[in-house]
Amino acid sequence: MRRRNWRVFFVGLVLILAGAAFFIGMGTTAPRSNDPVALMQTVGEVSGVVAGIGLVMMLYGFIGKKAA
Secondary structure, eight states: OEEOOHHHHHHHHHHHHHHHHHHHHHHHHGGGSSSHHHHHHHHHHHHHHHHHHHHHHHHHHHHOEEOO
């Protein structure tokens, strides 16, 4: 039987939501930038990395580890 680590699961969920919020928030400020395309490319990469780390944390927390 495996024990789920709910704290890691919820931190991963928060990271995914933070990445999405950062992407949407920067999307509203991009038109005022000197180079909005380059800005959104960088923001997309950063948001994707944060969401990817969050997804891995969610999977790790949901799978858990073997109980002793």
